[in-house]
Amino acid sequence: MSRTTRCRVCNGTVTEFFDFRRQPLSDCFLAPGSAVEKEFFFRLAIGVCAECSMVQLMEEVPRENMFHEDYPYHSSGSAYMRAHFEQFAKRLISTELTGDSPFFVEIGCNDGIMLRALADAGVPSLGVDPSGVADLAAAKGLRVRKSFFEDATAQEILEADGPADVIYAANTLCHIPYIGSVLSGVTKLLAPGGVFVFEDPYLGDIVERTSFDQIYDEHFFLFSARSVRFMAARHGLELVDVERLPVHGGEVRYTLAHRGARQPSPAVAELLAEEERRKISDLPTLEKFGENVQKICKDLTTLLLDLKSSGKRVVGYGATAKSSVVTNFCGIGPELVEFVSDITPSKQGRLTPGVHIPVRPHEEFSAAYPDYALLFAWNHAEEIMEKEQEFRAAGGKWIMYVPDVRVV
Numbered sequence: 001m002s003r004t005t006r007c008r009v010c011n012g013t014v015t016e017f018f019d020f021r022r023q024p025l026s027d028c029f030l031a032p033g034s035a036v037e038k039e040f041f042f043r044l045a046i047g048v049c050a051e052c053s054m055v056q057l058m059e060e061v062p063r064e065n066m067f068h069e070d071y072p073y074h075s076s077g078s079a080y081m082r083a084h085f086e087q088f089a090k091r092l093i094s095t096e097l098t099g100d101s102p103f104f105v106e107i108g109c110n111d112g113i114m115l116r117a118l119a120d121a122g123v124p125s126l127g128v129d130p131s132g133v134a135d136l137a138a139a140k141g142l143r144v145r146k147s148f149f150e151d152a153t154a155q156e157i158l159e160a161d162g163p164a165d166v167i168y169a170a171n172t173l174c175h176i177p178y179i180g181s182v183l184s185g186v187t188k189l190l191a192p193g194g195v196f197v198f199e200d201p202y203l204g205d206i207v208e209r210t211s212f213d214q215i216y217d218e219h220f221f222l223f224s225a226r227s228v229r230f231m232a233a234r235h236g237l238e239l240v241d242v243e244r245l246p247v248h249g250g251e252v253r254y255t256l257a258h259r260g261a262r263q264p265s266p267a268v269a270e271l272l273a274e275e276e277r278r279k280i281s282d283l284p285t286l287e288k289f290g291e292n293v294q295k296i297c298k299d300l301t302t303l304l305l306d307l308k309s310s311g312k313r314v315v316g317y318g319a320t321a322k323s324s325v326v327t328n329f330c331g332i333g334p335e336l337v338e339f340v341s342d343i344t345p346s347k348q349g350r351l352t353p354g355v356h357i358p359v360r361p362h363e364e365f366s367a368a369y370p371d372y373a374l375l376f377a378w379n380h381a382e383e384i385m386e387k388e389q390e391f392r393a394a395g396g397k398w399i400m401y402v403p404d405v406r407v408v
Contacts, residue, residue, distance in 0.1 A: 005047065005058050008177050008220075009231050012051025016058050017283060018290035020044040020329045024353035025061065026216040026321035031350055039354070044325070046215055046222075053281035054227040055203055060177045061217045080383045082113055084247055085170070089117035096166050096195055097123050105157065105164040105189065107149045107182070107198075108172030112137030115144075126161065128153060150178065154185030163191035169198040171248065174221045183235040187258070196237065196256040203227075204280045205250025209403040210292040213322035213376075214249065223252065224281055225271040232256050241265045249379040249402065297330040299405035304336040304374075313370035314399070316340035317384065318377025319347045319359045326376065326401065328354040337374055341365035366390070372407070374399045 003016040023044040030036065045058040097104060097118070104118050109127025115137055118125045127137055127144040138144045147153055157164075167186055176182050186196045201214045203222040215222070229239040240262045241255035252271075279285050307314055316323065319342035326332065333355040340352060340359050347359045365373075369391050375381060375398050385398070398408045 003045070003047075003058065007049040007052060007054060008056060008060075008179060009054045009227070010049065010052045010234065012049045014047040014049045014054075014056060014058065015283060016045050016047040017286040018046050018293065020046075020212075020215065020325060023217065023328050024324060026218060026324040026353060028353050029319065029347050029350035029359060030353070030356065036356070041354070042217065044215070044217065048281055048283060048286055049227075052227055052230040053224065054231065055222040055224070055281065055286070057177075057215075057217075057220050060220065080380065081247065084245075085113040086117045089114050089121070092166055092168075092197075093118070093121050093123060099165065102165045103161060103163070103191075105167045107167065107169040108175070109134060109137055109142075109144060112140055112142045112144075114168065114170070115142040116140060124161075126157065128157075149185060150181040151185040151188065154189040158189050163194065164189050165191050165194045167194070167196045171200060171251075173198045174200040174223060175218045177220045179221065179231065180235075183231065183237065186256075187235050187237060190258065192258060193261060194257070195240075195262075197253060198256075199245060199247075199251050199253040201248060202244070202250050202252040204252075204275060204278065207278075207280050207285060207289050209249065210289060210296060211249050211402045212289075212293040212296070213320075213325045213402070216321055216325045218321060223254070224275055225252070225254075225268065226275050226281060228254050228256075229268075229272070233259075238262070239264065239268055242267050242271045244271075247379070296401055296405055297326075300326075300399075300401050301330050301332065301336075303399065303405055303407075304332060307372060308336055312372060313338060314372045314374055315365060315370040316357065317365070317373045317375050317398075318342060318380070319344070319352060320376050322379075323376035324353045327352060327357065331355075333357060338370065339364070340376070341373075369394045369396050371395070372397050372399050374401075378402050 005014045007014050022041050025040050042061055043059055047058050048055045102123055104123055104125040106114055106127045109115050109129045111133050115125050115127050128149045130148045134144050134146050167190055200223050203224040206214050225242055232239050236259050237256040238259045240257045243253040245251040245253055314337050316337045319340045334357045337357050340357050341362050342359050343362050348361050350359050400406050
């Protein structure tokens with residue numbers, strides 16, 4: 001019998017379609033010698049709501065366990081992502097932030113790429129982020145409120161600063177199970193002619209590419225145009241534009257406005273029609289996705305076992321949150337992957353969540369190239385492979401697992 005729970009958007013029935021079993025916190029990298037018996041685990045399972053079609057986790061991890069002082073992800077770590085945010089900041093400045101005294105609010109500002117670009121253009125801005133990485137933004141002289149964004153937060157910002165012309169969130173909204181409070185706050189804080197723009201991993205791309213590692217503790221929701229439109233309407237907002245993005249393996253940038261304030265672009269109807277044609281939120285489609293996940297996991301572990309038996313060295317590349325799902329669900333530990341190379345100082349010298357593969361600086365990767373590199377950061381493949389041409393010249397090969405397992 002299928003497991004069910006209540007939808008966090010509409011209180012409808014959510015039916016489970018895949019279980020990734022016992023998983024650790026994806027960004028909790030352990031110091032060697034730490035009390036591993038105290039490591040936090042939860043059941044990572046995912047389902048779809050029969051009423052509003054929102055795909056979501058079946059169980060919620062307390063937000064304080066994930067977004068805290070030691071949160072390790074830095075947006076500015078990728079030159080590609082820096083350019084992505086800076087370009088969009090320029091677009092907002094020329095289209096939405098053109099008034100005499102525009103005001104920009106970013107939910108989940110991280111280390112401040114967007115805030116920096118707007119501040120340099122003289123746009124008054126505020127970042128809202130509860131994690132320790134927000135201190136890096138503040139250290140740059142950017143204005144940051146270190147807290148979770150919800151209805152009460154929005155009211156306080158409104159009273160202090162007035163309404164926002166643009167509220168923006170990148171790879172943040174999908175993290176927030178208490179989405180109703182967030183959208184209530186957005187409705188309250190957003191100026192009558194303003195826009196709420198957010199970009200997150202797209203369910204359609206995840207299903208098409210079987211990029212199952214996009215499903216982890218921090219990604220509570222997997223959005224589609226259909227589910228976002230339904231969710232927005234419950235809070236007096238309207239989906240007025242969508243834009244497909246190539247970043248992070250496929251995202252959509254959604255634009256919401258107060259109901260009736262703007263004419264929806266043709267792109268909205270086009271994406272809704274495509275989703276209906278592909279049936280991306282239908283339970284049979286999602287169950288087939290689960291079958292594809294199982295095949296990828298089997299193929300990947302078989303390849304790694306074969307390489308080990310033939311004496312080949314395999315090293316992981318990119319200690320990403322996504323890699324935690326792959327290694328734990330597929331049972332890939334240090335016996336198959338020697339270590340994981342990562343450029344983030346706060347992760348180096350630690351162990352990956354759950355399976356405890358050592359994380360080492362990039363210098364150890366380049367000092368003695370392995371035979372194969374398992375690319376966990378596959379969403380940055382083009383940027384990484386351009387950077388790692390010497391690895392390829394030395395005979396090194398990349399192992400990919402999205403959309404299928406292959407050696408390149």
